[in-house]
Amino acid sequence: MRFAFTDEQEQFRSALRRFLEDKSPTTEVRRLMETEDGCDRDVWRQLSGELGLTAIHIPESYGGQGFGIVELGIALEEMGRALLCAPYFASTVLAATAILNAGTEDEKRALLPDIAAGETVATLAIAEENGLWNADGVAATATPSNGNFRIDGTKSFVLDGHTADRIVVAARAPGSSGDDGLSLFIVAADAKGLTRTPLQTLDPTRKLARLEFKSVPAELMGEAGGAAGPIARTLDIAAIALANEMVGGAEKLRESAMDYAGMRMQFGRPIASFQSMKHKAADMLVDVELAKTAAYYAAEAADENDPELPALASLAKARASEAYMQMAIHTIQIHGGIGFTWDNDTHLWFKRAKSSEVFLGDPAYHRELMMQRWNV
Amino acid sequence: MSEFDEQTVRAEARAWLEENWDPERGLLEWRNKLVDSGWGMPAWPKDWHGRGLPAAMAPVVEEEFQRIGAIGVARMGIRMLAALTLLEHGSDMHKEKFLRRILTGEDTWCQLFSEPGCGSDLAGATTKAELKGNKWIINGQKVWTTSAHKAHYGLLLARTDWDVPKHKGLTYFILDMKQPGVDVYPLRQMNGYASFNQVFLSDAEIAPEFMVGETGDGWKVATTTLMNERRNADSLRRYAQPSDKPDRIYAEEREEIATVMEPYKWYPQRAGRVDLIIERARETGRFADPVVRQEIAELLILSRTAEWTARRARAAMALGRPPGAEGSLGKLIASHVARKSAAVHTRISGADAMLAGTDAPMDGTISEIFISVPACSIAGGTDEIQRNIISERVLKMPKEPRTDTDRPFREVPRNAIS
Numbered sequence: 001m002r003f004a005f006t007d008e009q010e011q012f013r014s015a016l017r018r019f020l021e022d023k024s025p026t027t028e029v030r031r032l033m034e035t036e037d038g039c040d041r042d043v044w045r046q047l048s049g050e051l052g053l054t055a056i057h058i059p060e061s062y063g064g065q066g067f068g069i070v071e072l073g074i075a076l077e078e079m080g081r082a083l084l085c086a087p088y089f090a091s092t093v094l095a096a097t098a099i100l101n102a103g104t105e106d107e108k109r110a111l112l113p114d115i116a117a118g119e120t121v122a123t124l125a126i127a128e129e130n131g132l133w134n135a136d137g138v139a140a141t142a143t144p145s146n147g148n149f150r151i152d153g154t155k156s157f158v159l160d161g162h163t164a165d166r167i168v169v170a171a172r173a174p175g176s177s178g179d180d181g182l183s184l185f186i187v188a189a190d191a192k193g194l195t196r197t198p199l200q201t202l203d204p205t206r207k208l209a210r211l212e213f214k215s216v217p218a219e220l221m222g223e224a225g226g227a228a229g230p231i232a233r234t235l236d237i238a239a240i241a242l243a244n245e246m247v248g249g250a251e252k253l254r255e256s257a258m259d260y261a262g263m264r265m266q267f268g269r270p271i272a273s274f275q276s277m278k279h280k281a282a283d284m285l286v287d288v289e290l291a292k293t294a295a296y297y298a299a300e301a302a303d304e305n306d307p308e309l310p311a312l313a314s315l316a317k318a319r320a321s322e323a324y325m326q327m328a329i330h331t332i333q334i335h336g337g338i339g340f341t342w343d344n345d346t347h348l349w350f351k352r353a354k355s356s357e358v359f360l361g362d363p364a365y366h367r368e369l370m371m372q373r374w375n376v
Numbered sequence: 377m378s379e380f381d382e383q384t385v386r387a388e389a390r391a392w393l394e395e396n397w398d399p400e401r402g403l404l405e406w407r408n409k410l411v412d413s414g415w416g417m418p419a420w421p422k423d424w425h426g427r428g429l430p431a432a433m434a435p436v437v438e439e440e441f442q443r444i445g446a447i448g449v450a451r452m453g454i455r456m457l458a459a460l461t462l463l464e465h466g467s468d469m470h471k472e473k474f475l476r477r478i479l480t481g482e483d484t485w486c487q488l489f490s491e492p493g494c495g496s497d498l499a500g501a502t503t504k505a506e507l508k509g510n511k512w513i514i515n516g517q518k519v520w521t522t523s524a525h526k527a528h529y530g531l532l533l534a535r536t537d538w539d540v541p542k543h544k545g546l547t548y549f550i551l552d553m554k555q556p557g558v559d560v561y562p563l564r565q566m567n568g569y570a571s572f573n574q575v576f577l578s579d580a581e582i583a584p585e586f587m588v589g590e591t592g593d594g595w596k597v598a599t600t601t602l603m604n605e606r607r608n609a610d611s612l613r614r615y616a617q618p619s620d621k622p623d624r625i626y627a628e629e630r631e632e633i634a635t636v637m638e639p640y641k642w643y644p645q646r647a648g649r650v651d652l653i654i655e656r657a658r659e660t661g662r663f664a665d666p667v668v669r670q671e672i673a674e675l676l677i678l679s680r681t682a683e684w685t686a687r688r689a690r691a692a693m694a695l696g697r698p699p700g701a702e703g704s705l706g707k708l709i710a711s712h713v714a715r716k717s718a719a720v721h722t723r724i725s726g727a728d729a730m731l732a733g734t735d736a737p738m739d740g741t742i743s744e745i746f747i748s749v750p751a752c753s754i755a756g757g758t759d760e761i762q763r764n765i766i767s768e769r770v771l772k773m774p775k776e777p778r779t780d781t782d783r784p785f786r787e788v789p790r791n792a793i794s
Contacts, residue, residue, distance in 0.1 A: 004692055
């Protein structure tokens with residue numbers, strides 16, 4: 001049912017929230033964000049092994065759990081709330097979804113079980129230095145060579161690109177443009193000619209890398225020249241997943257702002273008793289609830305194969321991005337002076353809010369996309 | 377099987393309707409039959425024109441009415457609020473005298489709560505009721521009174537004691553509107569319509585037996601009315617669907633609906649008319665403007681997520697879960713939608729936004745949207761009051777200290793003109 005979670009889904013959420021509260025407190029977030037790979041291997045093992053989260057939306061026939069995008073969305077909402085530092089979005093959301101959408105049966109059987117088990121960390125490289133997550137943004141070329149391909153070009157903003165074991169790369173036939181000639185390739189992390197450089201990021205909890213390809217050997221995945229559809233579908237699912245991650249962070253910020261306003265005494269009373277705070281709080285609640293609605297609705301639409309899915313994905317991405325950023329701005333403001341200190345945790349989500357707003361396309365981009373997709 | 381079993385109720389209702397429903401009957405005659413049988417308000421007590429069925433059975437009976445196109449009791453306007461308030465707090469005499477004629481549609485009611493000096497702060501009413509001899513004498517002014525010029529009776533909140541705190545000095549009365557001390561004038565709004573009235577009360581009289589509850593109980597009784605108002609906010613629309621069938625009873629009902637709905641003609645415009653946005657953007661050619669497209673997209677996202685958020689609230693209710701935060705936000709979100717829609721509509725219109733009436737786009741509908749929308753965030757609880765309600769009841773934030781509730785109302789600062 002599209003407007004309510006089932007009891008099982010609510011239980012899954014509660015269990016995951018307890019796990020993440022235990023494993024990803026902000027002390028851990030702060031420790032891991034200073035590291036280059038930004039991930040605790042033990043937590044990753046538990047998360048993929050005991051909890052099976054890395055396998056959540058992968059079908060059972062490929063070693064997955066066989067759940068849907070709604071369950072994936074719940075996992076991400078909780079991870080966004082906890083600011084979990086891990087290559088989950090890169091591997092399970094981006095790479096696994098791309099393989100599911102583009103790969104042949106044999107390729108799915110070969111590639112997905114390791115990702116599902118968390119033993120292989122994969123990522124997806126689409127955007128380049130132009131920062132476009134669409135077919136037009138892909139300039140890297142794939143040239144046939146001895147029955148396989150060699151990739152030339154530069155990918156940027158690649159999530160966990162410097163640490164992933166395997167990279168799914170979008171590249172095009174030389175001379176092609178737009179949707180034509182687009183293919184997806186599998187590149188090993190240690191492939192010859194591949195230079196991986198971690199980028200300095202505004203949001204240290206979300207690791208990005210630039211990948212330079214100089215005649216890098218690559219294996220074609222799926223149909224040569226037929227990747228435009230699978231890429232678009234993958235980006236839609238990723239946008240929905242990110243929207244769910246964002247509403248988790250937004251709700252956490254909202255709650256922390258409320259907690260602080262309830263505790264902070266000024267002029268002899270809690271600042272939460274001032275109407276200026278209460279009205280802001282009411283507006284924040286409206287904002288975050290509308291964003292949750294959009295994120296949940298789009299996730300359900302993905303599971304139901306709703307023909308409106310592409311428009312709904314963009315709708316959810318735009319709505320959640322705006323709400324998250326607003327929540328972060330208000331939460332710092334409500335905290336007053338302490339709100340912009342390093343020791344206060346709010347800036348961790350503030351930075352994540354901005355990186356999430358821009359990643360996969362900003363709200364204005366997605367609003368325009370939504371209009372085109374609705375063809376209204 | 378209990379007598380409240382759904383199938384039993386459905387079968388009984390169906391049998392009774394098949395026996396009695398006749399579209400060539402007059403509306404009044406039919407409704408009297410409904411009142412006599414209890415099928416008009418099946419969840420009301422048996423003693424008072426109902427059948428004592430559980431509330432959950434009312435929709436079952438309703439479905440049986442709809443199945444054969446049978447008309448129900450009169451439910452539009454303020455009358456149901458009056459009926460439910462009297463049912464809970466009224467004396468047997470009140471119920472005897474008023475309930476039947478409310479349900480048959482013979483009597484029309486209005487609500488005399490708001491005053492020029494108190495809108496959001498309803499408990500600050502200063503309309504005065506003084507007991508002189510064996511009559512209550514009423515003096516003061518009420519406002520925003522829908523249908524006051526047609527109403528036979530008014531639900532009146534008036535102050536009977538100025539030396540106790542504000543909520544304790546109010547008393548609830550039934551006012552006979554057809555008397556010399558009651559003067560009704562239309563209140564013209566900025567959009568040109570006059571859907572409400574101002575009611576001036578100058579030595580209007582009320583016999584003591586038309587007090588509802590005791591003296592000083594007024595706020596408690598008014599709360600019942602207001603809670604029902606909130607609960608039944610959508611019932612006006614629900615029951616106002618006229619049938620186009622030719623039979624006598626439908627013709628009479630069409631006339632009734634037209635009269636009741638007359639003040640609400642501009643209400644769709646007040647909500648912003650998001651439904652017209654795309655059509656307007658296309659016909660004006662503004663659809664190609666990327667800035668306008670962004671604004672339209674923002675509006676569509678807002679309006680669709682608003683609709684889905686309301687459905688989330690209903691889904692939670694249907695599953696028997698406690699209502700989440702999403703259930704209390706609708707009124708405030710509706711204001712956002714309306715305001716945004718009005719802004720986008722006028723942007724799409726360009727210079728034509730300066731025009732009105734038949735010179736303006738869609739024969740003035742667009743300009744009517746712009747000048748009707750401001751009411752949306754004020755009527756029925758301002759956005760500011762909604763935010764107070766959300767922050768205090770949903771978010772449990774502390775109330776602001778008040779200076780008006782713990783001292784005699786006489787000493788509370790009030791508007792110079794009230």
